[in-house]
Amino acid sequence: MDQVSIKRALLSVSDKTGIVELAQALAAQGVELVSTGGTAQALRAAGLEVRDISDLTGFPEMMDGRVKTLHPNVHGGLLAIRGNADHEASMAEHAIAPIDLVVVNLYPFAETVARGADRDTIIENIDIGGPSMVRSAAKNHESVAIVTDPADYPLVSGGTTTLAQRRKFAAKAYAATATYDSMIASWFAMADQGEAFPETLHLALRRGGEPLRYGENPHQSAAFYAHAGPTARGIGQAEQLQGKALSYNNYNDADAALELISEFRDGPPTVVIVKHANPCGVASADTLAEAYAAAFACDTVSAFGGIIAVNRPLDRATAEAITGIFTEVVVAPDADADARALFAAKKNLRLLLTGDLPNPARPGMTAKSITGGWLVQGRDNGILTRDALKVVTKRQPTEQELADCLFAWTVAKHVKSNAIVYASGGSTAGIGAGQMNRLESARIAAWKARDAAEKAGWAQPRTIGSAVASDAFFPFADGLLAAVEAGATAVIQPGGSIRDEDVIAAADEAGLAMVFTGMRHFRH
Known part of the structure; x- marks a missing residue:
């Protein structure tokens, strides 16, 4: 069956954007409107004739609206296969009328969580009847159109639907209920039960705009997906x-x-x-x-x-x-x-x-695909304060050296490992990134600083008198000595190497001030 004329439509929406206009268009085509609760009120307020769902089911809406559409007269009208003799006989025997169009969007669960509602309110915003109708209508898309996106209202306002439209609507409908359920499952596991890494991890993502022209390289396809529901900017x-x-x-x-x-x-x-x-x-x-x-x-x-x-x-x-x-x-x-x-x-x-900048200390997770699965971890949201620093050398750092250390450390957190960053006076002097050993990163950063000085016509590179940050500990003193050679006078690093004493001794011999953070910032 390709084209289906809409004779009866069931409208039950939480977000009422555009619903009155759609109902008016359907009514003009002679479509019988059936609705629930607040949706019915909105349609009647617009002067439309609406049949209550209780008229269809023979039961009043009850239990604060928890039970209203969960009834054979609703789901039979959605699931009955048109042209199937047994199904049509059952419909006739039990006075079940077919429903040709269902327009549903679900209780605002994610928005309720985002606004910090209490647990009872969050639970009440878990939709039951809505997803049930969506799934029933989508399963029987050969005959029934299910619309879950207000952007699709114009496609059904003419009173007929095609099979191609109904198939597309069904695909969007199942994506909508899957997303909805994944957000509920994630909230129960992580927020309600406190599981940082639940046994099953649900990621609900929605494509932002059209697919991208290509990925990292022209032979790779790509798209951007945003978290479904409210998300940080x-x-x-x-x-x-x-x-x-x-x-x-x-x-x-x-x-x-x-x-x-x-x-x-x-x-x-x-x-x-x-x-x-x-x-x-x-x-x-x-x-x-x-x-x-x-x-x-x-x-x-x-x-x-x-x-x-x-x-x-x-x-x-x-x-x-x-x-x-x-x-x-x-x-x-x-x-x-x-x-x-x-x-x-x-x-x-x-x-x-962007508007306001994100909070670097915000919680969250990062995920990376590997062969056969995903690696998931908490965001690197560690923030270092001056009070957390431990001076390990004989010489104490000056206030300026401490400021340069913290600046260099902040930048090094965002440099690919192995990371070395020289900084002086609130500016980076040289950055060494992504090398297989820390010594080479230190040398590359120093070389970049010398090159920058030559291009700018400076008398000396900005590494002279600088602080140097290392995203992880120095496993040997050679990387530290390369920083000394570049002119650094202060060092900030996590510490924790079995050769820390050797590195500290080398720093003392060179007259450096060195502080340990006790925190590492690998970034691969």
């Missing part, structure tokens, strides 16, 4: 003011930049420049423009075609500096009119406005 929820659609790599790099800049959301004006998910320059200063200049000077080569994130609304001076070279994406809480106008002249530059 991030790159996926940012407002894109201009530029081409984001690519897979743009999403990945912009997220890395946002995660790092969020560490400075309560700090002075700060700029982060990221390339291939690694920071290549970070700086704080009195103004964003000054911070950008200092961050850019750290690695002027890698900054080309990079991703920039700032922790303040963009102004004209900073926008002028940023547009001096080709930049892929700029991420900011906001931008003033002058900055927007300057960026508008750069048609290929994507400008993303």
Whole structure:
């Protein structure tokens, strides 16, 4: 059966957006309207003739509305196969009328959880009758249309549906109930029962927009999926003011930049420049423009075609500096009119406005696919305070060295392991990332600092008098000695190596101040 005329429609929605207009259109086609509770009230208030669900079932809505649609007169009208003699005989014997269209959206469970409701209120917002009707109608999609998305209302307002439409509606309906159930299951396991890693992990994701042009490489397909239901604002929820659609790599790099800049959301004006998910320059200063200049000077080569994130609304001076070279994406809480106008002249530059920056200490999980499964862990939301530092050398660090240590440590948290970061005066001096041993990372970071000094015409690299951060302990003294050679005077590292005493002795011999954090920041 391809085309089906809608003679009877059952409307029962929590979100009433567009439902009156749909009902009016259906009524104009001579469709009988059956409805429940608040939906029926809304339709009657609009002057529509509506049949109560209790008229269909012969039972009143009861138990505070918990029981109203769970009845053979409802589900028989949805599940009966049209043209099946046995089914039609049963319908005739029990006075069950067919239902051709069901329009349902479910109780706002996720929104209720998000607003911090108490447990009893959350439980009451678990829909039972709605998902049951959705599943019954979707199973019998050969004859029945199930609409769960208000965006699809215009497709049924003409009073008929095609088989292709009904199949598409059924697929969306099962996705809706699966998502709904997964959110409930996750809440029960993790929030209600306190299981950080439940036996079964449900991920409810919804594609954001169209599939991406390709993945990391042109031969790979890709798409962006956001968490279904309320979610914290991030790159996926940012407002894109201009530029081409984001690519897979743009999403990945912009997220890395946002995660790092969020560490400075309560700090002075700060700029982060990221390339291939690694920071290549970070700086704080009195103004964003000054911070950008200092961050850019750290690695002027890698900054080309990079991703920039700032922790303040963009102004004209900073926008002028940023547009001096080709930049892929700029991420900011906001931008003033002058900055927007300057960026508008750069048609290929994507400008993303995030509003408030995320809290770096927020809870959450990260997941990574491997062959045969997924690795899941808590977010690296460890925040280091000055009080947590343990001085392990004979020389105590100065206040400036402590400040540089904490700055370098914050950046190193977001650099791929093995990570070494030199910093001085609120700016990165050199960054060594992703090497197979820590010694090479230290050498690369120092070389980058020397190269930056040569390009800028400085008398010496900014590693002279700097602090150096290592994301994990120094297993040998060689990496530390490379930092000494680069001119570092203070070191911040987790500690915990079986050779800590050797490394401490080398630091003392070189006159360094060294602090242990007791916290590691591997990032693979």
